[in-house]
Amino acid sequence: MFEMSVEYTDAPPTRAESSAGDKMPCPYCGNLLPKDAKSCDRCDWTRAATTETAEGKASDAVAVILSIIPGLGHIYKGHKLAGFLWMAGAVPVGIFVLLAAIASAGFGIGLFFFYLIAVMLHAYAVDDRVAPPREDEGEEY
Numbered sequence: 001m002f003e004m005s006v007e008y009t010d011a012p013p014t015r016a017e018s019s020a021g022d023k024m025p026c027p028y029c030g031n032l033l034p035k036d037a038k039s040c041d042r043c044d045w046t047r048a049a050t051t052e053t054a055e056g057k058a059s060d061a062v063a064v065i066l067s068i069i070p071g072l073g074h075i076y077k078g079h080k081l082a083g084f085l086w087m088a089g090a091v092p093v094g095i096f097v098l099l100a101a102i103a104s105a106g107f108g109i110g111l112f113f114f115y116l117i118a119v120m121l122h123a124y125a126v127d128d129r130v131a132p133p134r135e136d137e138g139e140e141y
């Protein structure tokens with residue numbers, strides 16, 4: 001799976017050459033970048049963030065989107081326990097919101113968005129643990 005082991009770290013991005021075919025828009029901000037650009041100079045996008053998602057780098061944005069279902073974003077980032085806790089927490093919150101919605105003729109539904117926002121913020125902020133944990137050198141004999 002490591003077929004393209006690109007190791008040239010000091011290859012200068014050839015953004016001066018303006019051949020239109022070699023450009024790609026930044027997936028985040030749309031800034032035109034050289035096709036082999038490793039990162040965008042206008043935003044946070046890096047190629048690693050998008051292409052290595054499957055192997056060790058979770059995307060904050062994806063975690064937020066997945067948090068539409070509370071907990072899914074956390075599970076995506078490798079926080080399975082936290083994900084299940086958020087998911088479990090959504091049940092009493094959902095029941096409470098439902099009761100509040102009945103009592104307030106529907107307006108209580110809005111309360112659930114506060115829970116969703118909290119989940120999304122947390123999913124965004126939490127470190128991703130997708131990467132396998134480093135074996136700490138336990139050299140204490």
Ligand SMILES: [Zn+2]
Binds near residue numbers: 030031040045
């Ligand atoms: Zn960009």
